[in-house]
Amino acid sequence: MRTQLYINGEWRDSENGAEFTVWNPTSGSELASVASGTSGDATAAVDAAASAQIGWAAEPPRVRSEILRHCWKNLLDHTDELADLIVSEHGKPRVDAAGEVAYAAEFFRWNAEETVRIHGTIGVSPSGGNKMIVHHPPVGVVVMVTPWNFPAAMITRKVAPALGAGNGVVIKPPKYAPLTALRVAELLSEAGVPDGLVNVVPSQNASTVFDAAIAHKATRMVSFTGSTEVGKILLRGCADRVLKVAMELGGNAPFVVFGDADVDAAVEGAMIAKMRHSAETCTAANRFLVESSVVDAFTGKLAEAMSAVKVGNGFDPEVTCGPMIDESAVESIDQLVSAAVDGGAEVVIGGSPIEGPGYFYEPTVLTGVNANADIVHHEIFGPVAPIIPFDDLDAMIEQANDTEMGLTGYVYTSDLAKGLAVSERIQAGMIGLNRGAVSDPAAPFGGMKQSGLGREGAQEGILEFCETQYIATDW
Numbered sequence: 001m002r003t004q005l006y007i008n009g010e011w012r013d014s015e016n017g018a019e020f021t022v023w024n025p026t027s028g029s030e031l032a033s034v035a036s037g038t039s040g041d042a043t044a045a046v047d048a049a050a051s052a053q054i055g056w057a058a059e060p061p062r063v064r065s066e067i068l069r070h071c072w073k074n075l076l077d078h079t080d081e082l083a084d085l086i087v088s089e090h091g092k093p094r095v096d097a098a099g100e101v102a103y104a105a106e107f108f109r110w111n112a113e114e115t116v117r118i119h120g121t122i123g124v125s126p127s128g129g130n131k132m133i134v135h136h137p138p139v140g141v142v143v144m145v146t147p148w149n150f151p152a153a154m155i156t157r158k159v160a161p162a163l164g165a166g167n168g169v170v171i172k173p174p175k176y177a178p179l180t181a182l183r184v185a186e187l188l189s190e191a192g193v194p195d196g197l198v199n200v201v202p203s204q205n206a207s208t209v210f211d212a213a214i215a216h217k218a219t220r221m222v223s224f225t226g227s228t229e230v231g232k233i234l235l236r237g238c239a240d241r242v243l244k245v246a247m248e249l250g251g252n253a254p255f256v257v258f259g260d261a262d263v264d265a266a267v268e269g270a271m272i273a274k275m276r277h278s279a280e281t282c283t284a285a286n287r288f289l290v291e292s293s294v295v296d297a298f299t300g301k302l303a304e305a306m307s308a309v310k311v312g313n314g315f316d317p318e319v320t321c322g323p324m325i326d327e328s329a330v331e332s333i334d335q336l337v338s339a340a341v342d343g344g345a346e347v348v349i350g351g352s353p354i355e356g357p358g359y360f361y362e363p364t365v366l367t368g369v370n371a372n373a374d375i376v377h378h379e380i381f382g383p384v385a386p387i388i389p390f391d392d393l394d395a396m397i398e399q400a401n402d403t404e405m406g407l408t409g410y411v412y413t414s415d416l417a418k419g420l421a422v423s424e425r426i427q428a429g430m431i432g433l434n435r436g437a438v439s440d441p442a443a444p445f446g447g448m449k450q451s452g453l454g455r456e457g458a459q460e461g462i463l464e465f466c467e468t469q470y471i472a473t474d475w
């Protein structure tokens with residue numbers, strides 16, 4: 001297990017020798033003590049990325065592409081080891097952790113294929129006097145702040161396109177789950193990524209590391225995945241240096257079930273949309289808007305499926321939902337549930353924290369939830385499904401859009417034309433139409449409104465890490 005900082009291809013203690021504890025959320029006990037980076041460490045990491053980036057950007061795209069492909073293979077070859085690390089520090093079921101490694105690795109394969117296709121354009125201005133050459137050089141050094149819910153995939157979704165485009169990177173991994181990040185960096189180095197290009201600076205003082213990294217004159221971009229609240233703080237910091245930003249922020253996804261939907265398929269999709277990776281995804285279905293004619297059938301079947309969820313230690317092959325990340329996560333879920341119940345919601349199943357050790361919450365289904373309840377307007381990030389019946393299509397759409405968030409939405413209907421029309425009216429960057437999962441390295445992942453800026457994955461994802469330069473010429 002790597003527990004030091006990874007800077008310029010070397011393992012180092014932090015400048016002042018400080019460390020912090022990483023906890024195992026399943027047992028509540030100490031998992032590791034990890035070096036806690038300082039502002040000096042952050043500066044050293046940006047220095048390293050800046051000098052490595054120059055040679056890397058000058059490499060032919062084919063060379064960068066081949067190295068990215070080796071990264072894909074090397075991550076996959078270490079699936080067992082990485083999955084074990086993910087379960088240890090995040091707690092998700094082992095099968096989900098292995099799925100995350102495949103997802104994480106795929107970002108390298110996809111971007112290896114895109115690296116040789118970062119094309120520009122050439123055009124003639126309407127006046128005829130100017131030939132306009134447009135091309136896409138790399139941004140330079142990118143600072144990445146990544147979340148704990150996908151300790152591997154949220155790193156590779158940023159690092160793979162950034163490297164493909166010719167950038168150097170400094171990663172500030174989450175304090176809850178830095179071990180996977182450190183091992184991923186080592187595996188990338190084994191796969192041929194040059195020293196200094198990828199640096200990892202865990203820290204218990206995230207803002208100290210972030211502030212120093214963005215103050216460095218070589219830093220040109222920040223890519224963040226996390227809450228909208230933190231994203232706004234980072235954006236303010238970036239404003240002072242007018243840094244390019246990519247922000248994957250919070251969600252509050254409506255999951256709409258029409259009366260003509262196949263209820264079994266809707267429940268199957270709902271379980272994926274709600275419970276994937278222990279219900280701790282920003283794409284998670286946060287509120288279920290169900291047409292009155294099927295609300296009883298849907299509620300009954302969803303409650304049955306939620307009762308079959310086995311909560312516990314992710315290393316137990318029977319377990320399908322692991323712990324929440326810490327005690328305060330459990331408390332905040334419980335507060336939302338209690339407030340909804342005080343406001344008139346009925347608990348169909350669950351509704352309480354599970355006694356420790358570890359930080360667990362019962363899979364919960366609530367009905368009769370008031371449309372104004374906090375649980376409808378806050379990201380739950382836990383295994384709770386609030387159900388709200390609807391009768392009127394326009395009122396339902398208004399309700400679905402009554403949020404500052406706009407990451408994901410889900411629609412279930414057997415009428416494809418209606419499904420597409422409703423999808424278009426939901427203000428979200430991604431819609432699952434008769435599907436409970438939207439994530440795909442080949443698709444543009446990202447949100448509207450306060451759910452973010454920019455896209456990750458797809459061609460859009462690699463262009464985020466590029467500048468656009470236009471050369472005016474004639475001949």
Ligand code: SIN
Binds near residue numbers: 149150248280
């Ligand atoms: C996230 O929760 O931040 C990402 C979810 C995903 O990629 O599926």
